[in-house]
Amino acid sequence: MGRSSDARERILAAAQSLIEQRGYSALGVAEICKAASVPKGSFYYFFDSKEELALTVLDEHWAGRRDAWTGILGGDRPPLERLRRLFEATEAEQRAGQQTCGTVSGCLFGNLTLEMSNQTEAIRARLQQIFEAQVELVEVVVEEARERGEVTVPDSHEAARSVVAQLEGQVLFAKLYNDTHRLDALWANCLALLGVTAPGVTREGASLV
Amino acid sequence: MGRSSDARERILAAAQSLIEQRGYSALGVAEICKAASVPKGSFYYFFDSKEELALTVLDEHWAGRRDAWTGILGGDRPPLERLRRLFEATEAEQRAGQQTCGTVSGCLFGNLTLEMSNQTEAIRARLQQIFEAQVELVEVVVEEARERGEVTVPDSHEAARSVVAQLEGQVLFAKLYNDTHRLDALWANCLALLGVTAPGVTREGASLV
Secondary structure, eight states, X not given: OTTOTTHXXXXXXXXXXXXXXXXXXTOOHHHHHHHHTOOHHHHHHHOSSHHHHHHHHHHHHHHHHHHHHHHHHSSSSOHHHHHHHHHHHHHHHHHHHHHHHSSOOOOHHHHHHHHHTTTOHHHHHHHHHHHXXXXXXXXXXXXXXXXXTOBOOSOXXXXXXXXXXXXXXXXXXXXXXXXXXXXXXXXXXXXXXHTBOOTTOOTTOOOOO | OTTXXXXXXXXXXXXXXXXXXXXXTTOOHHHHHHHHTOOHHHHHHHOSSHHHHHHHHHHXXXXXXXHHHXXXXXXXXXXXXXHHHHXXXXXXXXXXXXXXXXXXXXXXXXXXHHHHTTTOHHHHHHHHHXXXXXXXXXXXXXXXXXXXXXXXXXXXXXXXXXXXXXXXXXXXXXXXXXXXXXXXXXXXXXXXXXTBOOTTOOTTOOOOO
């Protein structure tokens, strides 16, 4: 088993699952190896430390999320419709997680930000990069909507930050109440934060014409 | 020392400080007792378990915060001005914490929500009560503003939830970037989320007339 071709992937999958369930600090390498069914020596063949593992979990999770965000926020649909789809996808993802684990596990990046950013500068820096990338992906769409005269915010970057902050805040509540319906307000709140003016877009979430 | 009159307070203060720095899971009772300079037996004289300690830390912290929130959100000033003062107080509190500890420690309730709500039902329930109380304190002010025709939101409770969610999301970013200026957007975002119509209130944060 040990250094078999999929041992690294098993370690990463076990680590992500355990971090989502119980956070990072309380986890030990032995527990991760047991959950991954790999010997401890195998862990140190792939990773120098638990911190390096955590950074790799963040990178791999963001690689998947970034592809999803890029797919949803790119394309030819009207910009605000693409933003709305991001919130729908977030709710669907949290609902799927809840069905698998029994509880809403929240956002791995938000969870680790509040748990770890003051303890490990390497993890703080990586989480900053990930959130900056999220804000930039949203900013491009906000700027496009602004050029179309559909939103009134003066600063697309600041507005994108606020949209992502609202997303993190509502995901926190979805986790606290184990209830994905807490995410229902995201679209209306996004429109409010962006000062939406486009005809056909209502705060109740009606589709764009 | 042990069961001296201030041992319980010393344990609580040490526990709150350590939870803010390093979270709850990674802490041990021995470490808390060492930081509080009390023998371990003293801990179990006051608390049955680490979980009971955490619940007491939450209760005592919320008792202080609730008094502050009630003071700020009550009184005779116009309702939106009282809301603005809540954000100013939040920024001042995070700035003071940063000056003491070197880093923005964020919101103890938000931190423990993301770290613990899926692990301990007792802590989840207590955090739900605390956030419900926050939302209700904000809701009363939003409703007052609504009756004065200064905000346009259809549902004061939902709007208050979104305001608190935005607060938690921006505090998360303030912690991530160790930068309290991340909270500068709170007032403008609150006005946007509430659909503010009052004359004299601008999204740039100008004071009420």
